[in-house]
Amino acid sequence: MTGAIVPRPIAFVSTVDAEGIANLAPFSYFTACSSNPPVVCFCTTVRIGAHPYKDTLSNVRATGEFVVNIVSEEFAEKMNATSAEVAPEIDEFELSGLTPIPSELVRPPRVAESHVHMECRLRQELIISDxxxxxxxxxxxxxxxxxxxxxxxxxxxxxxxxxAIGRMGGPTYIRTRDRFDMARPK
Known part of the structure; x- marks a missing residue:
């Protein structure tokens, strides 16, 4: 499925836990789902093992807030560093060398290197499968x-x-340089 549904945009989600420790993680199951009001969504996968939920999900559940940062080519490798499985007390901003900057309406910081940020408040969580x-x-x-x-x-x-970059299957990513236009039929 992940090899067929391509390319996928990346939601680079920043959150904080209840104590204020920052977390940063990429999600390639991501899209816009409404323009009025503006709503985005991302999907986190349930993992096997003692800690089935990513820190991102735990933080969103605890605070009701997150920021979606759009990933561009110039910091793709740093984004990839944040996909490592690390303990919740590890700050992925520090781990990756990315720069946190304050948000205006939510507690999680934004990624300074990103050209587009969306400060978000949790609207709804939908469990597809636990x-x-x-x-x-x-x-x-x-x-x-x-x-x-x-x-x-x-x-x-x-x-x-x-x-911007997108995710293909496995470890493969794509650049968005090769584009073409098509007019919509009337």
Whole structure:
């Protein structure tokens, strides 16, 4: 399935736990699901073992807040470093060398290197399956968008300037440089 549903955008989700320890993790099961109101969702997989839920999910459940940061080519390797399985008390910002910056409406920090951030409040959690390799879908209302002017062409995000990456199957990622346009039929 992960080899067929490609390319997948990456939600680079920052959260904090109840004590304020920052967490950062990439999720390639991610999309927008409403424009009015703006809502995004990502899905976390239930793992096998003593700790079936990722720290991200535990933190969102504890605080009701998260930030989605869009991943660009220039910090892809640092994003990948945060996918390591580490103890909850490890700050993935420090682990990866990425820079936390304050959010305006939620407690989790944003990733300074990211050109687009979405500050979110938990809208709903939907348990698809709580079995190993099952999924828990997390919906968030976007409270505030932050867009770096360096990636704007007028009032629109220029994909050539954003240079977002996507996930293919396994360890393979994709750049978004090869694009084409098609007009919608009338």
């Amino acid at each position: 079995q190993p390799n099952g999924g828990i879908l997390v919906f968030g209302d976007v409270l505030r968008f932050h867009v770096d002017e360096a990636v704007l062409d007028g009032n629109k995000i220029d994909p050539g300037l954003l240079r």
